[in-house]
Amino acid sequence: MVEQLSRDDGDCFVLTPNRSMSWKGNIRIWLAAFFLSLAISAAMLLAGAWPVLPFAGLELMALGAGFYYTSRKCQKREVLTFGPELIRLEKGLTRKEKEWQLPRRYTRAWQDVPRHPWTPPKIHLQFRGEEISLASFLNMDDTEELIAILEKHGLRVEKRRRPEKLPF
Structure with a gap:
């Protein structure tokens, strides 16, 4: 689920898995x-x-x-904040456990093309060789919404195919 929050430090989006029941x-x-x-x-x-x-x-x-x-x-939560110069990504279960601050200008976004058409693509942010998975728990519609948000905020999401993994 993608939810937009209004904050003073920039556009903020909360990414959570869909929960069918409390x-x-x-x-x-x-x-x-x-x-x-x-x-x-x-x-x-x-x-x-x-x-x-x-x-x-x-x-x-x-x-x-x-x-x-x-x-x-299903309590996973990722908070993505777009500031004027930085992109901040916070990940955690019930509290913030990890945080990244990436310069907007040098951050790239990748979309792994899935092998099956029903599988949602995986999105990664990359800066200086570090690749950070972004909201791997989202469904197909929410992933497309997230890609549109990334592109709206100036990140071009490039598609790539991962090499096939051998079963042995």
């Missing part, structure tokens, strides 16, 4: 699965099939771990 929604789904599993396990226990209980517990723990992992990964 953390509270995930908890509600997990609780529904818990109560359904509890009802089924209780019926199996009354029927004499007690070994079902530990496996139901393991299944719920795995489901909860999957919800937590996915929700945590």
Whole structure:
């Protein structure tokens, strides 16, 4: 998702993955699965099939771990700020973990052409040999919007093909 914020130091864009459900929604789904599993396990226990209980517990723990992992990964955030002389990129999960300040004049933008037409292209910023991946979590429409934003702010996004990686 690409969201524009108004700030005094330049145009600012917040880039985040699309989240189909909030953390509270995930908890509600997990609780529904818990109560359904509890009802089924209780019926199996009354029927004499007690070994079902530990496996139901393991299944719920795995489901909860999957919800937590996915929700945590969806908390990624990148903030891209275009100032008069600098481009500032900040990356982090719940707080700023990394920051780059790149001079607008010498920064280049690359778009890796995907091998499959449904895959969104990957965008990179490059300055002095350092290549920084930009919002690799965006979907196709948001990636196109980001490319338009980069071009609007004076960065020409060049296309390139990465060499094929051998499977061995």
